[in-house]
Amino acid sequence: MPDGTLLHLRDTYPIETAWAPQWVGDELRQVRAGAWEAHLAALRADAEAHAAASHGQPDAAAGHQVVAASYRAMHDAYRDRENVFAAIMADQADWEAATRQQRQLATAADAELRRRHPDQRFTPLRSAEPQPATQDQRAELTLTAGDKSGEMGQWIKDLAAGRRAFAGKLAERQSLMVPAEDPDYGDLGQAFPAWTGSGRDAILQPPMAQIPPSERLLQRVAERDADMEAAD
Secondary structure (H helix, E strand, C coil), X not given: CCHHHHHHHHHHHHHHHHCCCCCCHHHHHHHHHHHHHHHHHHHHHHHHHHHHXXXXXXXXXXXXXXXXXXXXXXXXXXXXXXXXXXXXXXXXXXXXXXXHHXXXXXXXXHHHHHHHCCCCCCCCCCCCCCCCCCHHHHHCCCCCCCCCCCCCCHHHHHHHHHHHHHHHHHHHHHHCECCCCCCCCCCCCECCCCCCCCCCCCCCCCCCCCCCCCHXXXXXXXXXXXXXXXXX
């Protein structure tokens, strides 16, 4: 490819990374762990309430029931955040598949330009992906039993609202087709085909193992053949 084409491919890297959803894998793991711990705490509080009631301690049983209810509410709040983060990570996987080929071309073009012109200074490729959550934002994901606020942070609401814009961008990208030079012919295919992944099997496969038959089997085959000849 000429240098101009390589420069164009190289310049697509920040464009391809600019519409990526924010990576929230760590946050998803955090809220899932919090939901599980809240679920276990609610089960323990229910068991303690049942034990207190069976021992004739209604006040203690009522207190444990209040604690169990607060843990169940905390569990539901964690699940609400989990649903948002899980959906965003699904979008992130869609973006990864939709742009993998173009991002690889951009990095290959950058490497080729540096090989051709070792004395020329090229700025490093930098991703334009959104910055990860801050420490303060992650701290908001640690909920406390009895805290009735339970409202999602604005940054989580913004992430959820941004999914519609991402869906529109993805649909627009998938609808772009390569036109044929002859207007009488149809399109040549998608302009940005999604990366489907490589096969799991290796290119070079070892030969199938040859398993020689046992002597007993060979004898039985010979006896069968002899019986068939005798019958004829």
